[in-house]
Amino acid sequence: MMDSKYAIGNGQNSINKYKIKMKPLPVIFNNSSGPPNAKKIKLNDENRNSTNGHTNNNKPKISIQDQRRNLPVFDKRNKLLELVKRHKTLIILGETGSGKTTQIPQYIHSARLQENGKIGITQPRRVAAVSIATRVAQEFGHGMTVGDTVGYSVRFDDCTSNKTKIKFMTDGMLLREAMYDRLLMEYTVIILDEAHERTIHTDVLFGIVKKAQKTREDRNQTPLKIIIMSATMDVEHFSQYFNNCQAVYLEGRTYPVNINYTIKPHDDYQTSCVATFFKIHREAPSNHDVLIFLTGQEEIEACAQRIRLLAKDPDVQGPSVKCFTLYAAQPSAQQMSVFQPSPPNTRKVVISTNIAETSITIPGIRYVIDSGMVKARTFHPSTGLELLKVQRISHEQAWQRAGRAGRDSEGHCYRIYTRSQFELMKKSTVPEIRRANLLTVSLQLLALGVHANYFDFLDKPPKEATVAAFEQLQLLGAVDDVNSICLTPVGRKMAKFPLDPRFSKIILAAEQYGCLQEALTVVSLLSTESILINPVTKQAEAQKVRQKFCSAYGDLITLLNIYREFEAVGQNNKRIWCHEHFINMRNILHAREIRNQLEQLCKKCDMGAMSSCGGDLDRLRKCLIMGMFMNVAELVRDHQYITLDKKQSVQFHPSSCLHRQQPHLVLFAEVVQTNKCYLRGLTTIEADWLREIVPDYMKSHSLRFNSS
DNA sequence: GAGCACTGC
Structure with missing residues (x-):
């Protein structure tokens, strides 16, 4: 794939920024046992299935139904069904590998506990919703394909039918459905999975489903069962919120991980990661793979370069090394390459951002090196500034990272921080709702009939954040005043668009300025990752070839020019055109998909003709002012x-x-x-x-x- | 003249 936003490969530019110590000093660890409450689970090495579709091929093949019976959750089937029947709300704490996500919806369905409604299961990520649904459809019965009884619904991809009873979806999708029916009458059972991740969508859904359940009860309508599924974190907090509901614990199937801390603090954690890798490399069998957690692309590429160089050093003992990098900005084909099994007598090492913490599971990892750092975005409501900062991880993240070494067999985790540094870390990650811009959430909640100040949040966002959001909503004309609990007609329309409210406002205003075509294009391009590729090595070339698109009116008009040209190029020549002009094909196609969706929504809002301002860009620039x-x-x-x-x-x-x-x-x-x-x-x-x-x-x- | 972790509708 050539549609990467970055030049990846030789990494020459990154490497100069870091001083290469050819022989990093050894890092000394004390050897301490696992987490304080680590449960030593008996080794049981058969047929682990994984939800991401990467199954282990060197295990003997057994039937899909035998695999289901071998999951830890299987023995608890009747007990679980009894609890689901008895309680209107249930928390299920399930360790990794318990099988809860794939099995529990099927158990409920086969016991017909959902009666005439649907079972809806949310996931924070699209790929998870799609791949789990596909897996469950396979398990469900012969010839069953996804979209029949078992389906999924994610943005741009609705794979459900009128037969669908078990529906996997993203949490954002269920939230959008709630805006059309806040009682969620389509469902009799709703399962919010991965609740411990506390995405902003899941957090809002907690309040939505709780209220829907209560209202349906009060009105004597079909009851709604709520199941919260989470890793073993902070049950009390969840339980209290859901009126002290019952919680049940499910054993998982993971293996013990030995935890090692450094004896003294290491400020240069990058070098220490490299040194620790070579310590492992000298000692461990070559088929034991290593995963290193670092914070960002540049750091990761630099570290990879150092490992590749050092591995060639004749003084370094051990097998040959195959080094992979992993971060979200990579083209997907490059991300997939980390799943290649390493050839014999070769050690695989993957250097990753926190994408490997939850989103991507790499099989075969025996060793984890945890830098203890993460790059995170913080939002300051008082200034409206977003800051991307490298900071220490939380205990939750540290255990999550360590757990990546224990998925296939017993593993080891090397933490590049001391035991006392660990003790000083935050217990849990601050939920997104407490560190995000609340403009969109506040608008969505109003569309659901609630003011964010009165919404029943599991964790309340900071007061200043809602104040700032409501001031902006008022300025945009979505509410008449900051205490209003209802939206203006404009606000109601704005809420229909899956966009930042400022961008929704631009689209609504475009009707009056006669530039709807152009507004849709610009907003779509602002809603995706950058379509411009600026490879470090060919930067001048990229800028020169794109010079003809540059507008004296600025970047957004320049993007518009690029998009217009892209659409004018014939279908068969688009790929080559993108390549020649350093345009990211994947991202511009994604923008087109968003644009189509927004255009459909405009028609639903009776916005009339798709007007175009042609060359009169003043109209578009004035229209942009309406939202920005x-x-x-x-x-x-x-x-x-x-x-x-x-x-x-x-x-x-x-x-x-x-x-x-x-x-x-x-x-x-x-x-x-x-x-x-x-x-x-x-x-x-x-x-x-x-x-x-x-x-x-x-x-x-x-x-x-x-x-x- | 700099550099952006990760999701989602």
């Missing part, structure tokens, strides 16, 4: 801008096509803080337009310089 007027920056002195809203000092990001220019006013799509505060996704606008389009906002946010 809180994102205006004004030039104050040489290349220095301040935001109109929070008076932040900011600069244009060097990747912007306006980087060397100094327009008086710009709209920006986002502000990211790294070394400095940078604006990205720029569009130039006129002062007069602001006064004309958002006069009230401009009264409270006056410009320093009034000339254009």
Whole structure:
């Protein structure tokens, strides 16, 4: 695959940034036993099935029904069904490998506990929803294909029919369904799986299903059963929230993992990871694979380069080394390569971000090296700034990482931190709802009839975050005032779009500006990852060949130009065109898919003709102001801008096509803080337009310089 | 003249 956003392979650029110590000093560990409450589970080496479709091929083949009977959950079948029958809400704590996700929906179905309704099971990730549904359909019976009794529903892919009784879906999908029917009458059983991950969607669903259950009960409607499935974390918290409901524990099938801590702290955790790898490499049999957790792409590529170099050193003992990297920005084909079994007498080492913590399971890992660090996004409601920061992981994450070594057999985990550093880490990861921008959630909740301030959250988000969100909703015209519990007609339409409310507003405004085609394109492009590829080695070339698309009006119009050209190219030439122009084919196709969905939603909202402004881009730029007027920056002195809203000092990001220019006013799509505060996704606008389009906002946010 | 972890509708 060539559609990578980054140049991957020789990594020459990254390597120069890190000093290579050819012989890193050894890292010394004490050897301590596993987690304090580690349960030593008897080894039982047969037929583990995995939910991600990567089954172990060197095990003897046994029938699919025998595999089901061998799962730990099988023995508890009757007990579980009894509990599900007896309790309207049940928490199931299941360890990895218990089989809970694939089996429990089938048990419920075969006992007909769902009666005439459906069983809905949510997952935080699309791939999980699809692959689990496919697996369960296979198990379910002969000739059964996914989409019959067992189906799934994820964005852009609804594989259900009127026969579907067991429906796997993403948590975001169920949330969207709730906006059309807040009582979720389609379902008699709802299972929220992976609840411990606490995605923003699952957190909102906790409140939605709890309220739906209560309302249906009060109105004497068909009852709703709720099942919360989670790893073994903080049962009390969940149980209290669901009126002290019953919790049941399911044993898993994992193997003991020996935990090692360093004797002293290591600030240069990257070098220590490399050194630890070679310590393992010297001692362990060659078929024992190693997984290293680091924080980001650049760090991972640099570390891979060091390992590859050192492995060639004649002084280094041990088998040959096959080194893989793993992070989300990679093309999927490259991600898949980590599943290749290593050839004989070769050690496989995978260096990964936290994508390997939950999203991707690599079989055969015996050793985990945990740097103890993660890169995480934090949102500051007071400034509206998002900050991407390397920080320490939580205990939950540390155990999750360690567990990756114990999926196929007994394993080892080397933690590049001391026991006392570990004790200082946070017990659990702060749930997303407590560190995210709440604009979208607040709008969604209003569409469900609740004000975020009064919503029954499992964990309440910070007050400032909801205050900031409601101020913006009011400015966008979605509510009449910040305490309103109902949406304006505009707000109701905005909630129908699966977008940031600011972008929904742009689409709604496009009707009046006569630029719906262009607005849909720009918003779709803003809703995906970047379509531009900037390989480190061919950066100048990429910029030169794309020069013809650059607009003096800024980045968003430039993106529009690229998209228009992409659509004008014949179907058979698109791939080659993308390659020639350093455009990410996967991402631009994804933008097109989103654009189609948004266009359908416009028709549902009776938005009339698909108007186009053609070459009159002023209309589009004015339309963008309707949704993004809180994102205006004004030039104050040489290349220095301040935001109109929070008076932040900011600069244009060097990747912007306006980087060397100094327009008086710009709209920006986002502000990211790294070394400095940078604006990205720029569009130039006129002062007069602001006064004309958002006069009230401009009264409270006056410009320093009034000339254009 | 810099560099972005991970999801989802």
